[in-house]
Amino acid sequence: MMEVDARGFSCPIPVVKTKEAIDNNPNVPLTVLVESEVSKENVSRLARSRGYSVKLERIEDGFRLLLSPSSK
């Protein structure tokens, strides 16, 4: 699975990286690693607006977001 590691980057870089990954790999599940609450919210919102479902896991230094394209 494609993974975007955006830990340590502050807003808006995690969103930009996730957007790029979504645009380059449409309809593929993605994992995004982020560090802060703000990045978690922003990346989740972007993913949902693009029709992805978001599953959230807490990891030691932040969050792992599992983005799955909704089956159409």
Place this chain on the structure above:
Amino acid sequence: MRRLFRSLSPHMLLIISGLVFGVLASLLVRWGNPGNMGFCAACFLRDITGALGLHRAEVAQYIRPEILGLVLGSFIAAFAFKEFRTRGGSAPLVRFLLGALMMIGALVFLGCPVRALLRLAGGDLNGITALVGLAFGAFLGILFLKRGFNLGRSTKMPSLPGWLFPAFTIVLLLFAIFTPYFIFSSTTGPGALHAVLWIALVIGLGVGFLAQRTRMCFVGGWRDLMLIKDIRLFSIIAAFFVGALVTNLILGQVGHWGFTDQPIAHNNHLWNFFSMALVGLAATLLGGCPLRQMILSGEGDTDAVMTVLGMIAGAAVAHNFGLAASPKGVATFGAWAVGIGLAIALVTGFLMKERRQS
């Protein structure tokens, strides 16, 4: 408190926060702050710079409690919601430099992105030129973001460095309360116009708290609108403007609509545009407007603290070297400074790219 915040729908909270901030910013003018300058992140930090004697523009020296409130309000909110995290090490020197350029740009226009809206809400149509420039700067910043621009990762740190700036803010608050002899305080000009200390402080604390919760950013709103078509942050900006405009109309604070004879303003369109383009570009590269940098400084982001220190240095340079504008117009060196500043920001945008990890 946490329950109250969670019970509101997130978008509603943003709009209410923007409205409340706009209303308070206009009321601050009523309560003593300078015209169309109820709240200004850049001008107020410049006044603090002057109060510490780092510049000698005698009309712009006062420890603005609003700024102290912003940082401390954010600090309190970050703790209440368990979001205080000390981090740093993401290109501190570049952030310092961009912070300084952002401040110089703001002082050539005579206002930060917040005051650009307040000026427009007070009838000063130069606010439009400024907002168009700001959006243009943000657009340039987005082009760099799309090319892979970033300032590198920050790392987690022990908590001490994150406490330093809030602690410094408390020292400044003590200076504001006890006004020791070494603190400068304007007796004429805008620096002499201010609301009562505790009112300004309480409003600053409230705005700081709300801004931390809503991630309010007066450049981020334009950026998200253009970059990801997201209106969340922009709706705060819009609500802020509406709140300020309506309050100004009710209080009779809209002097006259026009470009000339506006409070603490000049109408040099060319440099109003380019100085705010510099602010928009620098803020987009930095990830937040001057106000947002202060909020982040309160929640343990030492990279944002470096930006704020850069802004303080920028304010000192702007006034000591005759770059800052005045109601008489743009200073010769001010125009040069904006041109050179834009060039530096553009080069930074081109060069700061992450190396591809193999």
